[in-house]
Amino acid sequence: MNNNYNAIVIGGGFSGLCSSAYLASWGFSVLVCEQASETGGYFRSFNRDGFKFDTGLKAVENAGMLIPMLRQLKLDNKVKLMKSQTALVLPDRFVALQDKKDINLFYETLGNHFPKQRTGLKAVHRESEKISDWVNFLVTIPNPLFEEPKNLIKHLPGWLVRSLPSLARTFSMNQLMEIPLTEFLRRYLSDTELIRILSGLFFYGTPALFGLGYSRIYFDYVYPEGGLQELTSALSEHILEHNGEIRTNTQVKEILVKDGKAFGVRLADGQKVNSDFVVSASDMRHTFLDLIDPAQLEQTYGKRLQHAEIGVPGSKVIARQ
Numbered sequence: 001m002n003n004n005y006n007a008i009v010i011g012g013g014f015s016g017l018c019s020s021a022y023l024a025s026w027g028f029s030v031l032v033c034e035q036a037s038e039t040g041g042y043f044r045s046f047n048r049d050g051f052k053f054d055t056g057l058k059a060v061e062n063a064g065m066l067i068p069m070l071r072q073l074k075l076d077n078k079v080k081l082m083k084s085q086t087a088l089v090l091p092d093r094f095v096a097l098q099d100k101k102d103i104n105l106f107y108e109t110l111g112n113h114f115p116k117q118r119t120g121l122k123a124v125h126r127e128s129e130k131i132s133d134w135v136n137f138l139v140t141i142p143n144p145l146f147e148e149p150k151n152l153i154k155h156l157p158g159w160l161v162r163s164l165p166s167l168a169r170t171f172s173m174n175q176l177m178e179i180p181l182t183e184f185l186r187r188y189l190s191d192t193e194l195i196r197i198l199s200g201l202f203f204y205g206t207p208a209l210f211g212l213g214y215s216r217i218y219f220d221y222v223y224p225e226g227g228l229q230e231l232t233s234a235l236s237e238h239i240l241e242h243n244g245e246i247r248t249n250t251q252v253k254e255i256l257v258k259d260g261k262a263f264g265v266r267l268a269d270g271q272k273v274n275s276d277f278v279v280s281a282s283d284m285r286h287t288f289l290d291l292i293d294p295a296q297l298e299q300t301y302g303k304r305l306q307h308a309e310i311g312v313p314g315s316k317v318i319a320r321q
């Protein structure tokens with residue numbers, strides 16, 4: 001078994017597989033270490049009694065990244081993405097969310113059910129429109145990291161002009177990350193049932209920015225034909241076709257660091273594997289607090305992470321020069 005790689009990627013979830021697919025196509029020798037028995041993380045499906053079930057997400061947010069990324073990796077022919085439709089279901093009405101006018105209809109319908117709350121609902125709707133426009137500007141960005149130059153030249157100037165009013169609101173929008181959705185709604189509404197309807201989709205403590213801006217994210221959802229697993233499988237095949245290696249049931253216990261630079265990992269079975277780079281696509285707190293010797297960690301950073309409330313999924317590169 002090989003014991004030297006250009007890059008070791010910790011975690012075979014969607015982030016880890018994407019990082020590895022790029023690294024492998026650039027010619028790096030890559031090892032993906034996934035502690036579970038299968039790759040995919042939240043992006044997985046399973047079959048039961050002739051039906052396919054997804055384990056995590058309901059659909060995938062494109063956010064100006066997913067589609068261009070599949071194109072860049074030449075996987076757009078392998079995975080067929082469909083527009084994923086969301087509907088809001090009320091006791092007497094089914095509102096399929098396809099564009100802005102459906103959101104208007106949703107608030108109107110709620111107003112008919114809660115006539116005493118109409119004024120407050122109008123205010124919430126107004127705020128939600130502002131937030132949604134801002135979210136829209138974020139998710140429709142022609143992303144310079146993924147888009148081809150010809151597409152950037154075509155779409156970026158128009159996007160910038162359209163986004164100027166939203167861009168100017170960035171500061172006030174960021175403040176809404178600090179206010180829980182339910183608290184924000186209570187400023188305008190007094191009916192607890194109505195507040196529950198508007199916030200019930202989200203986990204406790206969801207920021208107002210996320211909860212009220214979400215309606216626009218629905219328009220940006222896509223779904224891979226055949227289930228979420230199709231994305232995971234396409235990325236895994238791409239990695240293997242480009243001479244990458246994927247080890248499942250393989251937990252990383254330690255990132256080996258010397259003089260502030262990573263040079264490999266130690267696995268749960270004690271084996272040490274060397275690499276030029278270590279990419280962690282695991283939870284940030286787990287990466288820095290469990291996998292790295294505290295003596296190697298910058299102290300203030302370690303303390304800040306210790307007090308952070310939730311771990312943020314994402315990719316970190318700990319490079320060795």
Ligand SMILES: Cc1cc2nc3c(=O)[nH]c(=O)nc-3n(C[C@H](O)[C@H](O)[C@H](O)COP(=O)(O)OP(=O)(O)OC[C@H]3O[C@@H](n4cnc5c(N)ncnc54)[C@H](O)[C@@H]3O)c2cc1C
Nearest residue numbers: 011013014015035041042057058059060061251252282313
């Ligand atoms: C409740 C919820 C709903 C969501 N809904 C949506 C949605 O509808 N649409 C959407 O686009 N996004 C959605 N998201 C966001 C989406 O799920 C994440 O952005 C995405 O799945 C993150 O992928 P990841 O690879 O970073 O993390 P994960 O999928 O968590 O993968 C991390 C992987 O790393 C492995 N790992 C961790 N530590 C180690 C270790 N030490 N050694 C080896 N392996 C390790 C884990 O086993 C796991 O497989 C949702 C998230 C949540 C929590």
